[in-house]
Amino acid sequence: MDSPRGLSPITYLHLAARNLVRNRRRTLITLLTMIFGIATLTLLSALNDGWLNQMKTNFILSYTGHLQIHAAGFEASQNLNDRIKEPEEVSRLMQSYGEIVGWTQRIRTSGLASVGGSSAGVQVMATDPEQETWVTSMDQRVTSGTWLRPGISHDLILGHTVAQNLGAELGDRIILMVQRLNGEMVSDVFFLRGILETGAPQIDRSLALISLNSAQQWLQMGDSVTDIVIRADIHEHTDALYRLFTQQLSEHKYEIMPWQELDPMVRQWLEFSDAYGFVILLVVIILVIIEILNTMLISLHERQKELGVIVAIGTTRIRIFLMLLLEAVMLIFIGAILGYLGGSLLVYSLADSGINLTRFANAFEFFYMDPVIHPQLTPDSAVKILSATLIAALLAGIYPAWRATHLSLSQALRIQ
Amino acid sequence: MGNNQDSSIIDLRNLHKCYWVGTMPFPALHGLNLEIAAGEFAVVAGRSGSGKSTLLNIVGALESADSGSVEVLGQDILGMNSDQRTQFRLRNIGFVFQAYNLVRVFTARENVAYVCQLQGKSRKESMEIANHWLHEVEIGHLGYRRPDQLSGGQQQRVAVARALASNPKLILADEPTANLDSTTGRRLIRLMHELNHRFGTTFLISSHDPDVKQAAGRLIKLADGQIVDSWDEVPEPPQSLSSSCPSSHLPLGERVRNYIKLKRQSRGGKRRGGNQRRS
Ligand SMILES: Nc1ncnc2c1ncn2[C@@H]1O[C@H](COP(=O)(O)OP(=O)(O)O)[C@@H](O)[C@H]1O
Numbered sequence: 001m002d003s004p005r006g007l008s009p010i011t012y013l014h015l016a017a018r019n020l021v022r023n024r025r026r027t028l029i030t031l032l033t034m035i036f037g038i039a040t041l042t043l044l045s046a047l048n049d050g051w052l053n054q055m056k057t058n059f060i061l062s063y064t065g066h067l068q069i070h071a072a073g074f075e076a077s078q079n080l081n082d083r084i085k086e087p088e089e090v091s092r093l094m095q096s097y098g099e100i101v102g103w104t105q106r107i108r109t110s111g112l113a114s115v116g117g118s119s120a121g122v123q124v125m126a127t128d129p130e131q132e133t134w135v136t137s138m139d140q141r142v143t144s145g146t147w148l149r150p151g152i153s154h155d156l157i158l159g160h161t162v163a164q165n166l167g168a169e170l171g172d173r174i175i176l177m178v179q180r181l182n183g184e185m186v187s188d189v190f191f192l193r194g195i196l197e198t199g200a201p202q203i204d205r206s207l208a209l210i211s212l213n214s215a216q217q218w219l220q221m222g223d224s225v226t227d228i229v230i231r232a233d234i235h236e237h238t239d240a241l242y243r244l245f246t247q248q249l250s251e252h253k254y255e256i257m258p259w260q261e262l263d264p265m266v267r268q269w270l271e272f273s274d275a276y277g278f279v280i281l282l283v284v285i286i287l288v289i290i291e292i293l294n295t296m297l298i299s300l301h302e303r304q305k306e307l308g309v310i311v312a313i314g315t316t317r318i319r320i321f322l323m324l325l326l327e328a329v330m331l332i333f334i335g336a337i338l339g340y341l342g343g344s345l346l347v348y349s350l351a352d353s354g355i356n357l358t359r360f361a362n363a364f365e366f367f368y369m370d371p372v373i374h375p376q377l378t379p380d381s382a383v384k385i386l387s388a389t390l391i392a393a394l395l396a397g398i399y400p401a402w403r404a405t406h407l408s409l410s411q412a413l414r415i416q
Numbered sequence: 417m418g419n420n421q422d423s424s425i426i427d428l429r430n431l432h433k434c435y436w437v438g439t440m441p442f443p444a445l446h447g448l449n450l451e452i453a454a455g456e457f458a459v460v461a462g463r464s465g466s467g468k469s470t471l472l473n474i475v476g477a478l479e480s481a482d483s484g485s486v487e488v489l490g491q492d493i494l495g496m497n498s499d500q501r502t503q504f505r506l507r508n509i510g511f512v513f514q515a516y517n518l519v520r521v522f523t524a525r526e527n528v529a530y531v532c533q534l535q536g537k538s539r540k541e542s543m544e545i546a547n548h549w550l551h552e553v554e555i556g557h558l559g560y561r562r563p564d565q566l567s568g569g570q571q572q573r574v575a576v577a578r579a580l581a582s583n584p585k586l587i588l589a590d591e592p593t594a595n596l597d598s599t600t601g602r603r604l605i606r607l608m609h610e611l612n613h614r615f616g617t618t619f620l621i622s623s624h625d626p627d628v629k630q631a632a633g634r635l636i637k638l639a640d641g642q643i644v645d646s647w648d649e650v651p652e653p654p655q656s657l658s659s660s661c662p663s664s665h666l667p668l669g670e671r672v673r674n675y676i677k678l679k680r681q682s683r684g685g686k687r688r689g690g691n692q693r694r695s
Pocket residue numbers: 410411414435436437442443444462463464465466467468469470471689690692693694695
């Protein structure tokens with residue numbers, strides 16, 4: 001608006017800065033309050049993000065991967081007839097995307113496991129023992145015994161709760177019973193080779209894991225599979241991969257599901273945490289707004305006479321408005337940056353050791369949560385925090401600035 | 417000093433002004449007529465509350481009047497909106513107030529340069545003009561000081577320099593010596609008088625300081641919001657408050673606000689606004 005002539009933005013900045021320095025103590029107290037608030041906000045959202053990210057990773061690594069491709073309708077029907085008959089059509093796409101770090105093929109069907117006198121319903125899952133290690137960390141979660149051998153074998157790994165319920169021990173003969181495509185019930189003997197503990201209760205109490213080749217032969221399924229499970233290099237690439245596969249594969253033949261859709265519970269948890277993060281943001285921002293409003297209104301009150309004089313000698317209302325707005329924005333800007341830096345320092349100092357919550361709740365042991373939270377700074381939260389404080393600055397600055405433009409000259413100038 | 421040419425710089429006719437606190441009217445000016453010629457060094461004298469500030473504020477387009485006509489430099493001020501008034505003040509009028517009227521965070525030089533910058537001059541040019549005027553008021557060497565590093569007399573000199581820097585035709589000074597000791601006050605008045613001589617700038621000064629009155633080219637006596645010829649003359653009181661302060665002059669918003677204020681006060685709240693009345 002102003003050319004290099006006349007009152008330049010530099011003059012405004014100068015004026016705003018000096019007015020802030022003018023009442024050093026008040027500015028300092030306001031800044032400290034803001035720095036504390038925003039640093040806390042930064043740490044809390046870093047904890048939230050770290051916790052969420054750990055939960056996502058645990059969830060994805062324990063079982064589901066980032067993305068699953070099924071034959072259309074399989075997730076709902078869980079019926080072997082809804083299977084991918086030509087996995088080649090999908091698997092040849094895998095090489096083309098650098099975002100994929102691993103993929104595997106699986107067969108899932110329900111069955112019955114019995115040992116000695118006891119039996120239990122299980123989710124029979126077959127996977128390629130080598131490929132699986134690129135997708136999930138199931139092989140590292142084998143707490144006793146060892147991981148599956150590739151090729152055709154009678155190896156079986158059970159979830160540790162199933163094993164417990166059956167009273168099964170390593171090396172035991174276990175009979176699995178499943179239904180073939182044609183409806184015929186078949187059973188075979190497997191040997192318990194390992195016991196798996198993923199930390200996710202619904203998996204640990206139902207999983208019966210065998211090798212893909214054995215299952216294909218046993219169930220007479222040829223090359224076909226029910227799931228193709230993909231792991232992306234980072235969580236954030238899930239959407240991009242989802243879009244790519246949706247473009248490449250016919251939606252009549254295939255259903256493509258990102259991890260959020262595979263477990264509605266997890267999704268709800270994540271949404272809940274997002275909401276929780278939003279509430280923290282809101283609370284801190286409201287506090288910042290109140291603090292700034294208070295400071296600006298007090299300082300406005302003290303400067304009534306001076307503002308009256310400035311207006312009297314020819315400062316337009318819009319200039320008065322901008323002057324005071326700039327002061328508030330400057331104050332919040334400094335507070336936000338220092339606060340964010342302070343918060344970041346806290347985050348970095350806690351990032352490695354993490355915050356250990358084992359003392360507080362055993363609940364952390366399940367549901368993909370880690371008892372030790374490692375706070376994590378994300379660009380997303382930085383943008384959120386900084387833009388929210390900027391909006392707060394505007395909100396908190398506009399009212400006092402507007403008030404200043406409605407100053408009563410007759411009263412302001414008569415103040416002694 | 418007062419040359420009676422038709423080049424009158426201020427022309428006030430039948431001016432009325434009331435302040436309202438709640439629904440209580442405080443009459444400040446009633447039926448005031450005044451003409452000031454270009455180049456005059458006029459002093460408005462009168463005791464506290466006689467309406468001096470009100471008069472100067474109306475002439476300076478800082479406040480509006482309830483009725484009457486106000487022509488300053490041939491322009492009808494009452495017809496202007498707030499932004500037009502600001503522009504008018506910036507171009508035509510310099511102000512000196514009683515006390516505390518410099519921007520505290522600016523140096524003396526910046527205080528003076530500020531009006532030039534408002535007028536659209538570059539920072540550099542403004543600073544040069546400021547230096548010039550600070551020299552004129554004999555404090556050229558104090559340009560880098562902040563107001564709190566200056567004495568009261570020096571601060572008022574800065575204010576005079578600032579008033580002159582915008583190159584106005586009219587300078588309004590509301591009790592400029594009230595906060596100064598008498599020697600300093602006298603010197604300030606002498607300075608203003610000199611500037612009036614040299615540059616022909618019209619001065620309208622309010623004061624109840626005898627020294628100031630003595631220096632006046634023309635003395636305007638104000639009592640109870642009216643101009644009187646001698647202090648013995650008692651201005652005839654307005655027939656009734658309601659005739660001198662008809663509430664219809666209040667803008668609607670103000671009337672509503674007053675009503676609410678009064679309600680609050682009658683509910684036992686602290687009396688506000690009324691104690692703004694200064695001496
Ligand atoms: N803002 C205001 N609210 C109410 N009354 C006011 C206000 N300003 C001035 N007055 C009243 O108007 C009258 C004139 O005031 P003023 O012009 O300030 O007198 P002076 O400058 O001569 O002391 C006084 O009675 C004063 O109390």
